[in-house]
Every structure is written in C-alpha cells, then in structure tokens.
Amino acid sequence: KLERDAGTISKCRDLPIDEHVRRFKEMLVGSEEGLKYCVRGKIDMQCLNKCMRDPVFYRCKVDEPHHRHGWKYKAYPTYDFCCAIIDSYEGVTHALRSLEYSDRKAMYNWVLDNTDYKHVELTEFSRMNFDYTVLSKRKLTKLVDQGTVTGWDDPRMPTVRGVLRRGLTVEALKEFVMTQGASRNTNSMSWDKIWAINKQR
Numbered sequence: 001k002l003e004r005d006a007g008t009i010s011k012c013r014d015l016p017i018d019e020h021v022r023r024f025k026e027m028l029v030g031s032e033e034g035l036k037y038c039v040r041g042k043i044d045m046q047c048l049n050k051c052m053r054d055p056v057f058y059r060c061k062v063d064e065p066h067h068r069h070g071w072k073y074k075a076y077p078t079y080d081f082c083c084a085i086i087d088s089y090e091g092v093t094h095a096l097r098s099l100e101y102s103d104r105k106a107m108y109n110w111v112l113d114n115t116d117y118k119h120v121e122l123t124e125f126s127r128m129n130f131d132y133t134v135l136s137k138r139k140l141t142k143l144v145d146q147g148t149v150t151g152w153d154d155p156r157m158p159t160v161r162g163v164l165r166r167g168l169t170v171e172a173l174k175e176f177v178m179t180q181g182a183s184r185n186t187n188s189m190s191w192d193k194i195w196a197i198n199k200q201r
Contacts, residue, residue, distance in 0.1 A: 004053045009045050030062045030074030043110060051103045057081035084108045088117035095120050098127050125182040130189050133158045172198035
C-alpha cells in the first residue's frame with residue numbers, strides 16, 4: 001500500500017514470467033511461501049488515479065472455507081478484478097454503481113479491455129442517505145452480531161426488511177424509490193417523506 005501511494009514500482013514487478021507463474025502456483029496450493037504473494041495487474045504506477053497503480057487481482061485466503069467449494073481453492077480474485085468479468089460474462093449490458101466506486105471505473109474498463117470481454121456500460125448514482133440514520137453495512141452488521149438488534153428484519157433497522165416489518169408497504173417503498181430517480185447529487189432524505197407516502201396507501 002505504501003508503494004502504491006508513493007508510486008514506487010514493486011521489486012517483484014519485472015521478475016521473469018516463469019518466476020511469476022511459479023509463485024502463482026504456490027498461491028494456488030496455499031503454501032507458506034504462496035501466502036506471502038498476491039497477483040497484481042501491471043498497469044501504471046504513476047497514474048494519478050491510485051486505483052490504477054498495479055492493483056491486486058488475486059490473493060490467498062486460507063483462514064476459512066469457501067461457502068461452496070470448501071478448501072478446494074486457496075487463491076481468489078478480488079472484487080475489482082472479477083466484478084467486471086462476471087458482469088460481462090453474465091450478459092449485463094448496463095451496470096449500476098454508486099459513486100463511491102467512481103475511482104474504480106477506469107480499472108473496471110481496463111479489465112474488460114485486457115481480457116477481451118464485451119464492454120459493459122456503467123451508470124453511476126449517489127447513495128441515498130436518511131437524516132440521523134446509520135446506513136453503513138459494516139456498522140449495521142456489528143449491531144446484528146452483538147445482539148443489539150434481533151436481526152436484519154428488526155423494526156429498528158434501516159433495512160428493507162426492517163422497515164417492512166415496521167409497517168411500510170411494498171407499494172409505498174416502490175413509489176418512494178420511483179419519485180427519487182437516479183441522481184449523481186448527494187442527498188439526505190427525511191423519513192417523514194416515505195412514511196407520508198405510506199400513509200396515503
């Protein structure tokens with residue numbers, strides 16, 4: 001990370017291809033040596049967009065089994081690498097992404113261009129915030145894990161399941177979403193609006 005921030009080229013960047021392949025094989029078996037490595041895309045260490053400075057595309061993960069494949073695989077692609085490929089492979093023509101990923105748009109396109117997958121049109125939109133409401137998944141997960149709330153459908157949670165249990169109708173939720181539209185402007189909404197729509201239903 002420090003090298004990427006400073007734009008310093010990694011000492012491993014220009015190793016012979018055979019050595020890179022050997023190291024990747026060590027990653028695939030999850031050996032002690034392989035755990036020290038990651039696979040990085042060779043892009044541009046001087047790019048002003050730091051996401052494009054040789055990003056990590058594969059890393060080892062051996063601390064817990066995969067939910068489908070168990071312990072079969074030891075190296076996995078990162079979200080930044082596989083997201084573009086999966087979108088294209090599954091036939092997505094237009095992908096919607098929140099603005100927090102805007103720095104990664106160039107990487108998304110780079111991956112598609114360099115893997116010969118079909119281009120996917122990205123449409124960005126701002127996140128919707130609600131006054132006095134925590135919407136961070138990480139923070140909400142902590143509430144669930146600690147038992148502060150009964151689960152994701154607890155009526156106190158600002159989740160779809162939570163507000164539906166609190167009395168919001170699906171029709172009111174759909175109408176609220178449709179009145180907002182997709183915008184790149186950051187906005188903070190009041191809960192009063194969504195509950196007013198619900199009351200009219």
